Structure formats: structure tokens, C-alpha cells
Amino acid sequence: MDFLRRPGLVPTLGVLAVLAALVLAPLLTIMGQTLGSAAWGDVLASRLAPNLFWRPLANTMLVGSAVALGCVLIGGFLAWLVTMTDLPLRRVIGFMATLPFMIPSFATALAWGTLFRNDRTGGGAGLLQGLGLHIPDWLAWGIVPTVIVLIAHYYALAFTVIAAALGSVNGDLVQAAAMTGASRRRILFGIVLPVVTPALLAGGSLAFAGAVSNFATPALLGLPVRMQTLSTRLFGMIEIGQTERGYVLAILLIAVSALFLGIGNRLLAGRRSFATITGKGGRGTRMALGRAKWPLCAVALALCLVTTILPILLLLAASLAPQSSALFSGWTLHFWTGAADPAFARGQPGIFQNPQLLTAIWVTLGVGAAVAVAANAVGLLTAIATTRWRIPFLSETANQLGFLPMLLPGIAFGAAYIALYGAPIGPFPALYGTPLLLGLALTAATLPYAVQTGRATIAQISGEIDEAARMTGAGFFRRIGAITLPLASRGLIAGLLLTFVSVIGDLAIVVLLYAPQTPVLSVLSYRYASDGFHQFANAVTLLILAISVIATLAANMLRGRKESPE
Amino acid sequence: MRAAFASALALFAALPAFAQDNLDTLDNAALLPKAQAEGKVTVYAFTSRIGRVETAFEAAYPGIDMVSFDMSSTEQIARIKSEAQAGLPGADVIYISDAPVVMTELLAGGLIAPYVPPRVAADLPDAMKSPLLAQRLSTKVLMYNEESYPQGAPVDNLWDLTTPEWKGKVVMVDPLQRGDYLDLMTEIVLKSDMMAEAYQAQFGKPIQLASGVENAGQQFIADLFANDVVLMGSTDDVNAAVGAKGQSAAPIGFTSYSDRRDNEDEGWALQVANDVMPANGIVFPALLAVNPKAANPAAARLAVDFLMGDDSETGGDGFKPFYVAGDWPTRSDIAPHPDAIPLDQFNGWIIDPAQTAQIRAEVADLILTLQ
Numbered sequence: 060m061d062f063l064r065r066p067g068l069v070p071t072l073g074v075l076a077v078l079a080a081l082v083l084a085p086l087l088t089i090m091g092q093t094l095g096s097a098a099w100g101d102v103l104a105s106r107l108a109p110n111l112f113w114r115p116l117a118n119t120m121l122v123g124s125a126v127a128l129g130c131v132l133i134g135g136f137l138a139w140l141v142t143m144t145d146l147p148l149r150r151v152i153g154f155m156a157t158l159p160f161m162i163p164s165f166a167t168a169l170a171w172g173t174l175f176r177n178d179r180t181g182g183g184a185g186l187l188q189g190l191g192l193h194i195p196d197w198l199a200w201g202i203v204p205t206v207i208v209l210i211a212h213y214y215a216l217a218f219t220v221i222a223a224a225l226g227s228v229n230g231d232l233v234q235a236a237a238m239t240g241a242s243r244r245r246i247l248f249g250i251v252l253p254v255v256t257p258a259l260l261a262g263g264s265l266a267f268a269g270a271v272s273n274f275a276t277p278a279l280l281g282l283p284v285r286m287q288t289l290s291t292r293l294f295g296m297i298e299i300g301q302t303e304r305g306y307v308l309a310i311l312l313i314a315v316s317a318l319f320l321g322i323g324n325r326l327l328a329g330r331r332s333f334a335t336i337t338g339k340g341g342r343g344t345r346m347a348l349g350r351a352k353w354p355l356c357a358v359a360l361a362l363c364l365v366t367t368i369l370p371i372l373l374l375l376a377a378s379l380a381p382q383s384s385a386l387f388s389g390w391t392l393h394f395w396t397g398a399a400d401p402a403f404a405r406g407q408p409g410i411f412q413n414p415q416l417l418t419a420i421w422v423t424l425g426v427g428a429a430v431a432v433a434a435n436a437v438g439l440l441t442a443i444a445t446t447r448w449r450i451p452f453l454s455e456t457a458n459q460l461g462f463l464p465m466l467l468p469g470i471a472f473g474a475a476y477i478a479l480y481g482a483p484i485g486p487f488p489a490l491y492g493t494p495l496l497l498g499l500a501l502t503a504a505t506l507p508y509a510v511q512t513g514r515a516t517i518a519q520i521s522g523e524i525d526e527a528a529r530m531t532g533a534g535f536f537r538r539i540g541a542i543t544l545p546l547a548s549r550g551l552i553a554g555l556l557l558t559f560v561s562v563i564g565d566l567a568i569v570v571l572l573y574a575p576q577t578p579v580l581s582v583l584s585y586r587y588a589s590d591g592f593h594q595f596a597n598a599v600t601l602l603i604l605a606i607s608v609i610a611t612l613a614a615n616m617l618r619g620r621k622e623s624p625e
Numbered sequence: 626m627r628a629a630f631a632s633a634l635a636l637f638a639a640l641p642a643f644a645q646d647n648l649d650t651l652d653n654a655a656l657l658p659k660a661q662a663e664g665k666v667t668v669y670a671f672t673s674r675i676g677r678v679e680t681a682f683e684a685a686y687p688g689i690d691m692v693s694f695d696m697s698s699t700e701q702i703a704r705i706k707s708e709a710q711a712g713l714p715g716a717d718v719i720y721i722s723d724a725p726v727v728m729t730e731l732l733a734g735g736l737i738a739p740y741v742p743p744r745v746a747a748d749l750p751d752a753m754k755s756p757l758l759a760q761r762l763s764t765k766v767l768m769y770n771e772e773s774y775p776q777g778a779p780v781d782n783l784w785d786l787t788t789p790e791w792k793g794k795v796v797m798v799d800p801l802q803r804g805d806y807l808d809l810m811t812e813i814v815l816k817s818d819m820m821a822e823a824y825q826a827q828f829g830k831p832i833q834l835a836s837g838v839e840n841a842g843q844q845f846i847a848d849l850f851a852n853d854v855v856l857m858g859s860t861d862d863v864n865a866a867v868g869a870k871g872q873s874a875a876p877i878g879f880t881s882y883s884d885r886r887d888n889e890d891e892g893w894a895l896q897v898a899n900d901v902m903p904a905n906g907i908v909f910p911a912l913l914a915v916n917p918k919a920a921n922p923a924a925a926r927l928a929v930d931f932l933m934g935d936d937s938e939t940g941g942d943g944f945k946p947f948y949v950a951g952d953w954p955t956r957s958d959i960a961p962h963p964d965a966i967p968l969d970q971f972n973g974w975i976i977d978p979a980q981t982a983q984i985r986a987e988v989a990d991l992i993l994t995l996q
Contacts, residue, residue, distance in 0.1 A: 107993045180796065180855060181866040181876040278858040282799055285856055285996050295802040298699055299989060300726050382892040404890070406677065474703075481707045489711035575694040586695050590673040591861055591887070 067448025070535060074444045075453060077437055078460040081503040085475035086313075086463065089306045092478065098303040102311065111292065111304070112311065118281075119288045119312070120319060122206055123271040127323075129210035130266035131259055133362065134217025140359055142225040143251065145345045147356050153222065154615060155363035160215035161560050161607035162370050163600055165275040167208050169377070170370040172279070173386075175199045180283050200284040205277050209270045211366040216269065216508075216557070217262030223553040224258030224515045225251070243346060257518045261511040264320050268465035268507065271316055274567070290468045297474065309471035316466045317459070371604070378597035394594035410598045415578055423563050423580045424606070426494065430501045431559040437502065438509025438554060442517040443543065447525070461510035464503050469567020476500040476572060497572045504568055505558040512557060516550025517543070556614040560607045580606075648922055652743055653930060659923035661688050666924035668693040669701050670720040671911075674946035681942035682931050689924055698723035699804065702731060709736050717925035719914045720932065722763065723804050724978035725811075725985055727912060732756060737914040742930035745956055752975075753955040759910035760932055762953045764882040765809045766906030766973050768867055770875035771896035778898035780877065783813075783820070783905075784827040787848035795849065796866045796878035799856040800992050805909065809879060811981050811988045812907045812974050814842030819903035826902055843991055850995040860884065868893030879906055882965070883951030897951075899972050908973040910955070911947075934959055 093099065102112045134156075140146045141153040159167070176185035177194040188194050197203055232254070236246045252259075277288045289312045296305035348355060379390040381404075391397070392409070399408035410416055441461045445454045464472065476499070481491040490496035520543065528538050544551070566581040573582055580603050588596035648656070660666070668675060668691060675693040682691045696704070698721045708715035719737050721727055731737045741754045753759040769778050780786065786795045800806040813820060817840035824832040824841060838844045857863050860880050867878040870892055877898070885895045898905055913932060915925045933956065934940025939948050940959045948954070950965035961967045 107990055110993050110996050179793065180857065180862070181794070181869070181872060278802070282856045282858055287996065291802070295799065298802055299800075299804050299807050299985075300702075300730070301986065301989065381890065385892060407673070477703070477707045482710045483712070489713070491707050491711035492713055570700065575696075586673065590695070591884075592673070593861070 067444065068450060068453075070440070071444040071448060071450055071453050071457065074437070074441050075457050075460075078441065078457055078506075081437070081499065081506065082460045082463055085472070085479045085503070086310075086467075088479040089471070089475045090310060093303055093306045093310065096303045096307070098301075098307045102304060102307045110287075112289075112308065115287045115289045115292045116311075116315065118202060118277075118286055119271050119290070120315070121202065122209065122277070122288060123267045123316070123319070125206045126209045126213060126270035127263040127267035129206070130214040130217040131221075131263045133210065134214040134219075134262055134266075135221050135255075135259060137214075137359055137362065138218050138222035138225050139247075139251070140355060142222050143346050144348050144355075145352070146348060146359065147352060148360065150615075152356075152359050152363055154611065155367050156218045156222075156359075157215050157556075157611055158363075158367040158608065159212055159370075160219070160557075161564065161604055161611070162212070162367065162374075163275070163564060163603075164208065164212040164273055165279060166370045166374045166600065167211050167366070168204075168276045168279040170373045171204050171208050173373055175204065196284060200280055201286045202281070204280045205286070208276050208280065209273060210266075212273075212276070213266040213269045214366070216265045217259075219553050219557060220262040220265065220512055220515055221255060221258045223512060223550045224255045226549055246346075258515040260324055261515045264324070264462070265465065265507065265511055267320060267323075268316060268462070271312065272466060272468040274468060293468055293471060297471075302474070305471065306474070309467060312468070313463060313466045317463070320462075371601075374597050374601055374604075378594050378601055380594070394598050404592070404594070407592055407595065410583075410595055410602070413583075415583060416599075419578045419580045419583050420602075420606075422494075422577045423603075426498060426501065426579060427559045427563040430498055430505060430562045431555045433498070433502045434505045434509040434558045435513070435551060435554050438506055438513045439517070439539075439543075439547070439551065441506075441510050442513030443539070446514060446517050447522070458510075458514075462507050464505075465507035467504075469504065469565065472500060472504055473568045473570065473572050476503075476568075492574045494574060494577055497569065497574070500568050500572055501562050501565065504565070505561055508557040508561060509554050512550050512554035513547070516547045520546050552614050552617055556610060559610055563606060564603055648926055649740060650743060651923075651926070653927065656923050656927050656930075657686070660686070660921070660927045663921040663924045664688065665690045665692065666717045666921050666928045667715070668718040668720060668928060669704070669716040670695055671698045671701065671722055672720075675720065677946045678932060678943060681945070682928060685931065685942065686927065689927070691928065698727070702726060705731060705736050714918060714920040715916065717916055717919040717921045718928045718932075719916065720760070720911065721914070722909065722911050724757075724910055724912060724976070725808060725982040726804065727914075728756060728978045729982045732914070735917060738917040740913075740915045740926055740929055742926065742933055744930060745933045748956045748958045750955075750957070753910070756979075757910075758913045758929070758933075759955045760913050761911050761947050761955060762908050762968065762975070763911055764906060764908050764951065764973055765805050765879050766882055766908075767877060767898040767901055768864075768880050768882070768885075768895050769877045769898050770867055770869075770872060770894045772870050772894035773872050773875035778896075778900060780898060781900055782823055782827045782902040783845065784824055784848075786854075786877070787845065787852050789852075791852065791877065793853040793855060794874075794876040795852070796855045796857055796863050796876050797880075798858065798860055798863060801989060801996070802858065803860075805907075806879065807985060807989055807992075808909060808976055808981055809907050810846055810992060811985050812976055813845055814840065814984060814988050815977075815980055816903065816974060817842040820845050823902040846988075846991060847995060850992070856996075864891070864893060864895060868895040870894050881951065883949055885951055886949050897966070899966055899970075901972060904974045905972045906974070908953075908968070908971070908975045910978075 101107055137152065137156045141149045172185060174186050175194055175198060177188050177196065177199040179196055179200060232250050233246055236250055241249065272290050274290045274294055277286065277291050281288065281291065289308055293305050293308045296308060376386040378394055380386045381389050381391060393403060395409045396411050397409040398412060399406055441457055445458045476496060477491060480496055481489055483489045524542055525538055528542055533541065564581060566585050569579055569582055570585060573579055580599055584596045584599035587599060666689060670693055673695045675695055679691045679693045701719065701721050702723065705715060739757050741758050746754060785791060798806045800810045821832050821841035832841050832844060834844055835847065838847060863878045863880045864884050866876055867880065882897050887893065888895055913929050915929065919925045931943040934944030934954065938960050940954060944954065948962060950962045953961060953968040
């Protein structure tokens with residue numbers, strides 16, 4: 060009976076119920092379909108196993124770990140510069156460092172190819188080889204470029220999460236240390252780093268999970284040297300109709316990644332309490348960089364430019380150039396605004412002449428906003444339930460469930476949702492073909508962003524304010540509304556933005572679930588691309604990017620207003 | 626009395642099926658009023674060219690709204706299965722490739738039904754109307770760069786691709802990521818006897834199978850992978866690798882003959898290698914089928930009829946988007962495209978989807994061990 064009166068039991072169970080419906084049930088469904096299947100034997104122990112599972116697994120874990128490490132280093136470095144120091148141009152850098160996540164990873168991979176491609180794939184070599192440099196295969200193809208491109212894509216995730224946490228580090232701590240004579244190095248390693256450890260782990264985990272489930276980059280850069288990852292294998296198995304093997308690979312990918320991340324977190328996380336936003340305490344002064352100011356600024360700018368402007372420019376060129384082999388000649392706006400002309404582009408009119416585009420823009424915005432709000436509501440509740448009340452087993456389960464979707468490649472996720480909610484369940488009608496199914500799946504898929512950003516923020520909010528409120532008789536929801544939400548707003552805005560951006564750019568999940576009558580932008584882009592209309596596809600991709608940038612600017616403005624007391 | 630009752634019941638039970646058969650035998654004039662009453666037809670198609678068909682159809686049959694959706698064959702298959710499961714009507718007409726999967730999973734499962742418009746039935750060879758109607762034939766064949774090799778195709782035998790000269794210089798899409806490339810590999814295994822003869826012609830001695838290899842086709846695939854074949858993610862990548870101008874010794878690769886039509890737009894020099902022993906690749910059908918539970922069954926049949934082309938020399942507006950060099954109409958009365966090699970002189974194997982489906986998974990496993 061005591062257990063039942065435990066504080067927080069009811070909200071925790073509520074969160075668990077929601078997570079079970081969103082995450083656990085679809086997963087159990089695909090597990091059920093592979094139960095007793097011969098596919099398990101094929102994948103794990105047969106003459107096929109080495110190429111089907113073990114070698115792709117090794118590649119996947121190598122890519123995941125390297126990308127996680129690289130992202131935390133680069134993202135953390137930039138976040139520190141932007142939020143804690145007097146770096147010049149830090150607002151610009153802070154904005155640019157969030158962009159790479161919005162640029163589809165295939166565009167970054169394309170940019171890599173444009174520079175580093177060698178003659179292994181014919182078709183004219185890249186820029187550097189054109190200059191007479193010899194580009195070896197290992198630099199042009201395979202694991203090295205895959206890791207670099209994925210770091211360039213996902214460091215923005217780590218940056219966003221870490222910057223949100225650093226932004227709320229209590230200035231008192233830093234000031235106290237400075238007054239007692241601690242060196243800048245000492246402050247960084249002794250105070251700031253330990254305090255943001257949850258954010259570092261969150262950022263690293265997101266980058267790891269993103270990297271192991273990414274498909275476009277290893278497919279583009281890995282295939283020519285026959286490097287396969289679990290996600291390229293999984294995609295292939297579903298594509299050639301061997302769905303069961305695909306599901307088995309998906310389940311194994313989740314299991315191994317979860318194990319990997321669990322061990323990593325256990326090793327890295329020493330202490331577990333990080334409350335730093337307290338009832339009092341002000342903002343800290345920014346650390347003076349001194350003579351290192353401009354060199355560090357140059358490094359940060361260079362990082363941002365290479366990972367944002369370069370791929371964007373190439374995308375733009377690719378949306379204007381009639382020939383993909385000559386990106387910088389014969390530019391025309393036809394692919395954007397041109398009317399249908401039988402003699403040009405196989406009679407395809409520009410994207411703004413496509414009547415579906417306007418519908419797609421509205422549907423995309425609507426779905427993006429709805430999912431962002433829903434995912435972050437669930438995410439915040441999960442974060443509160445798992446950090447405020449630590450109920451053995453239940454809290455940990457909720458936490459794991461909130462992260463699982465990150466490990467599941469989109470195509471498998473879509474398949475799982477169809478398998479479960481595609482047919483009528485009891486009195487409930489089939490959700491297949493309705494926008495609701497799409498919304499549910501995307502909410503589940505983006506939960507990890509919401510939960511991780513939520514946790515990183517909530518973990519820092521001291522319980523003392525909450526307790527004070529409770530003693531004066533404020534209820535659970537009132538405390539959330541009056542205390543947690545305002546204090547967590549910085550992290551929450553970051554979470555909303557991350558989910559919104561990843562929803563409107565998502566293709567893998569959407570492609571199986573969208574209703575044909577209500578197209579979204581990413582599907583439109585994919586349609587163009589699969590019919591060989593690359594310019595049109597790139598134009599739509601740029602449109603998605605533009606929406607993401609506008610959303611980021613809006614989020615930054617909101618955040619800026621919050622900072623104004625400074 | 627009881628017998629009469631039973632037979633009446635049986636008649637009733639047979640009625641819906643009878644109505645369906647009835648629609649299948651109606652000519653256009655009889656279909657039209659029914660289709661107009663339905664007012665609408667939904668089409669799933671694996672090509673964006675369906676957009677132009679839509680415009681032409683609505684001009685030809687005012688009052689019938691064609692709603693077309695362009696999605697890949699894999700996606701269509703997933704969608705049709707899900708829609709059947711959810712009990713949604715979905716598409717009335719299905720225009721799809723990926724024949725081995727379509728035949729074994731959709732047709733055998735009763736998720737789609739065959740329909741051959743009576744108007745064109747006489748002009749189609751049996752293989753093109755049974756078990757499903759084929760609208761045109763497409764390819765995955767060996768293509769080379771005609772700027773790089775102005776003397777003509779640099780190979781005349783598939784076994785050339787396994788020699789040191791072509792090491793690391795043969796490109797194709799990963800057969801484990803694209804079904805039609807897996808079909809190509811499967812066909813090579815199915816045609817093992819011809820592959821053995823071609824080996825003899827190439828090397829002047831009978832083929833020796835390595836241990837564990839069962840036939841000449843498997844041996845070819847093993848040798849091709851051992852010769853460092855370069856895999857890519859999409860046919861467009863293959864086209865660019867093989868076709869891009871300005872290459873001194875361009876690679877050679879398997880892609881679609883009809884992509885040659887983009888040479889001018891894209892700055893490519895793609896050309897088909899036709900004189901290749903024993904064949905240069907595969908020719909496969911683009912299929913048309915109807916939904917057995919279609920919401921608009923009459924309009925569906927009218928749309929299939931329209932997609933098969935009218936009675937003019939080149940098939941008219943319904944067939945116009947598909948009348949391109951490198952794709953062949955299945956109707957014998959439509960003239961072949963003047964810029965392409967006629968089908969009867971083309972050196973590709975026309976696949977038999979039923980046979981392909983039988984050993985496709987086995988070939989996939991073989992390739993898996995080679996990668």
C-alpha cells in the first residue's frame with residue numbers, strides 16, 4: 060500500500076501508458092511477426108550472417124561511436140564559445156551552428172562527392188582530383204567520409220542540446236570559483252563540464268542514434284567500396300521483399316545500440332544530480348577570451364561555413380543547373396517557376412506551378428507544428444516523471460522507451476506502425492490513410508529529441524522551488540504551468556524547434572504513412588528525385604530548408620527576449 | 626422446391642462475380658455511361674508520366690476525374706497490402722513494374738485482378754496479356770559511353786566484364802537494394818546454359834565451376850563481384866558514372882536503355898551495347914491491373930483501355946508519354962519508335978516473372994555472401 064502512495068506514481072504510470080501505446084506496441088508487433096521465423100537463424104548464424112549482420116554491425120557501431128564523439132567535441136566546443144565566452148559574432152555562429160541539422164544529409168554527402176570524388180565511379184572526378192591531387196579511395200569512399208559527413212550533419216544536434224544546458228548554468232557557481240582564484244581551465248573542467256554532463260550525454264546519444272539509423276549517407280558514400288551498415292542492409296531487405304529479415308535487423312539494431320548507449324552512459328556519468336537552476340542566482344559574466352578571441356572566432360566560423368553554406372550553395376546550384384554534370388553553367392529558374400514546356404525538362408513545369416505544392420506546404424506546416432507540440436508535451440512529462448520521482452524500474456523504463464524510437468530507422472518505424480494500427484483494433488477503425496496515423500508515428504519518432512532536451516533542462520531545475528510551491532498547496536499541473544514551464548522555456552524552445560525541423564524534413568516514415576490526398580513537402584521532393592527530376596527535388600528541399608531557417612530565427616527571437624534581463 | 630430454392634440462392638451468390646465478368650467483356654461504348662456515372666478513377670502509377678496521361682484522359686472523357694498518384698513499385702506493393710488489410714478501396718487502377726513480386730504477392734493473393742481491354746486483346750501476344758496485362762517493355766541492360774568508345778561497344782561478351790581489363794570498371798545499382806537489378810542477376814542464373822556457351826566462346830575452353838557454385842550463371846556473378854564491381858545507390862548515379870562526357874576510359878554499366886533519351890539534357894553519351902553474348906541484360910514489363918474491389922470498376926477499365934493507346938500508328942494521347950526510344954509498346958499494331966533498336970533485334974532476355982520469383986531469394990543470398 061505504501062508503494063501506491065508513493066509521490067509521482069500516478070503521473071509516472073500515465074506517462075508509461077502513453078509511451079507504451081506510441082513506442083512499445085508497434086515494436087512488439089514487429090517482434091511478434093518475426094517470432095519463430097527462420098530469419099533469426101539466417102541473420103545470426105548462417106553462411107549469410109557475416110555479410111548480412113556482423114560486418115554491417117561492426118561498421119554501424121564504428122560510425123555511431125565516431126560520430127557521437129566528434130559531435131560532442133565540435134558541438135560542445137561551439138556551444139561553449141557561444142554561450143560562455145565573449146566571442147565576437149557569437150549570435151551569428153550560434154544561429155549557423157543549428158543549420159546543418161536542417162540540411163538533408165544527402166546534400167552534405169553530395170557536397171563531399173563534389174570535392175573528393177575520385178575516378179572509382181567514373182563520371183568525371185571531383186574538384187580536388189580535377190586540380191591534379193590524387194584522392195585515395197579511403198578518403199573518397201567508405202567509412203571515413205561517412206563519419207565526417209555525419210558529424211557535419213549531426214553536430215548541430217549536440218550543439219543545440221548542450222547550448223541550451225550551458226545557457227542555464229548558474230552564474231553564481233562560476234563567479235564563486237573565479238573569486239576564489241580558480242583558473243579558466245579549472246572552471247571549465249571543474250564546474251562547467253560536470254554540470255553539463257547530462258547534456259553532453261544527451262547530445263552524444265542523439266548523434267549516435269542518428270548516425271546508426273542514417274541511410275542516405277552510407278548509401279551514397281559507402282556503396283562504391285561495398286561498405287554496408289545495418290540501415291543500408293535493412294533498407295535493401297525491405298526493398299527486395301525480404302521483410303522478415305529486415306525486421307530482425309531492425310530489432311537487433313535497436314538492441315545492440317541500446318546496449319552500447321547504456322554502457323556508454325554508465326561509464327561516463329559519475330554523479331547523477333545536476334540541479335543548477337535554483338530559486339535565486341543570476342547570469343554569469345562571460346569568460347574573456349583575450350588574445351585567443353579572433354583565432355577561435357575564425358575556427359568557429361570556418362566550421363559553420365563548411366557545414367552549412369557549402370552544401371546549401373551546391374543544393375542551390377543543383378536546383379538551377381540543367382545538367383547535373385555541369386552544376387555551374389546554364390542556370391535557369393525554370394525548375395522553380397517555369398511553365399510546362401514540352402521541349403524542356405521532359406515537359407515538367409516548375410515547382411511553383413505544381414498545384415500540389417501549396418497543399419503540401421500547409422499540410423507540412425500543420426503536421427510539423429502539431430507533432431512538435433504533442434511530442435514535447437509527452438517529452439516534458441516523461442522528463443519530469445523520470446527526474447523528479449525516481450521510482451525504481453518504472454522511471455528507467457519510461458526513460459528507455461522515450462529514447463528507443465531514435466534507434467529505429469524510419470522505414471522500419473513506418474512498417475511497424477502500419478502493422479499495428481493499419482487494421483481495425485477492436486471497436487477502433489483502422490487508422491491507415493488518415494493524417495492521425497502520420498501524426499502519431501511522427502510524434503513517437505521525435506520523442507527522443509523532446510525527452511532528451513526536456514531531461515537536460517529539467518535535471519538542472521532545482522527541486523526547492525517546486526517543493527516550496529507544493530507546500531503552499533499548488534497541484535501538479537499548476538506547478539508545471541507556473542514553475543517548470545517558464546524555467547524550462549529555453550530548453551523547451553530548443554526541443555520544439557528540433558522536433559519541428561526533423562518532422563518537416565522526414566521522409567522515411569512519412570513515405571509509407573501519408574495519405575495520397577494530403578501530400579507533404581518531403582514526399583513531393585522524393586517523387587521528383589525518384590523520377591530523375593533532380594533540379595525540382597532540390598528546389599523543394601531548399602523550400603523545406605527555408606521553412607526550417609525561418610522557424611529557427613523565430614525560436615532565436617523568442618529565446619533572445621527571454622535573455623533580455625542580461 | 627428445396628432444389629429450386631437452393632439454385633436461386635446459388636444464382637444470387639454468383640451475381641457479383643457475374644457482374645464483374647460482364648464489365649470485363651464490355652466495349653468502350655458500353656463502359657462509358659457506367660464510368661460517367663462513377664465520375665472518378667484513382668490510379669497508382671510508378672512513373673511521373675501518369676500526370677500527362679491524367680490531362681489527356683480528362684480531355685478525352687470529360688466528366689470522369691482521374692486522380693493519379695506517382696509512387697514506386699515497392700511503395701505501391703506496401704500500400705496495396707495495407708489498404709486491403711484496412712479495408713480501404715485505395716486505387717482502381719494499378720500501373721506497376723517489379724513483376725516477380727507483383728505476380729507472387731499481389732496477384733496470387735487476390736489483391737489485384739487482371740483485365741485485358743477487348744479492343745486490344747487481338748493485338749497482344751499471349752505472354753503480354755497473361756497472367757497480367759503488360760503495357761510496355763522496359764530494360765536493365767549494358768550501356769557504354771559512346772564518346773569514350775567511338776568505335777562502338779567495348780565488350781561483346783558478358784564474360785568480358787570478369788576480365789582484368791574491366792576490374793573496378795563495371796558499375797550497377799546494388800542488387801540487394803533495387804529489385805530490378807536482382808531480377809537481372811536472377812535472369813543470368815536462369816540462363817546458365819547460355820552463360821556456359823558464352824564462356825566457351827570467350828575463353829575457348831569449357832567453364833570450370835568453383836566449389837560450392839552450382840552453375841555458370843552463379844559463377845559469373847561470383848566472378849563479377851571478385852572483379853571489384855562498383856555498386857551504387859540509384860540508376861541516376863550509374864548513368865552519370867557511365868555516361869558523363871569528357872572521360873577517357875569510361876566505366877561500363879547496367880542501366881535503362883530509355884535513359885538515353887536524357888543524353889542531351891544531362892550531357893551524357895549513353896549508348897546501348899547490343900551485340901553482346903549471350904545477351905546484354907533484361908527486358909521486363911510495365912503491368913496494368915485493376916482492383917478486384919474497385920470503387921469505380923467501370924472507369925478503371927476505361928482508364929486501362931486509355932493507357933493502352935488508341936488505334937493510331939503511335940497510340941495517340943494515352944500512350945504518348947510512353948512512346949520513347951528504349952521502351953517498346955506491347956501492342957503489335959503500334960509502330961516501334963524510329964530512334965530505337967526494334968525489340969526483335971534487341972539482344973536482351975525477356976524475363977519470365979514466375980520463374981524469376983522462384984529463385985530470386987536464392988540469388989539474393991548468393992550475392993549476400995559475395996559482398
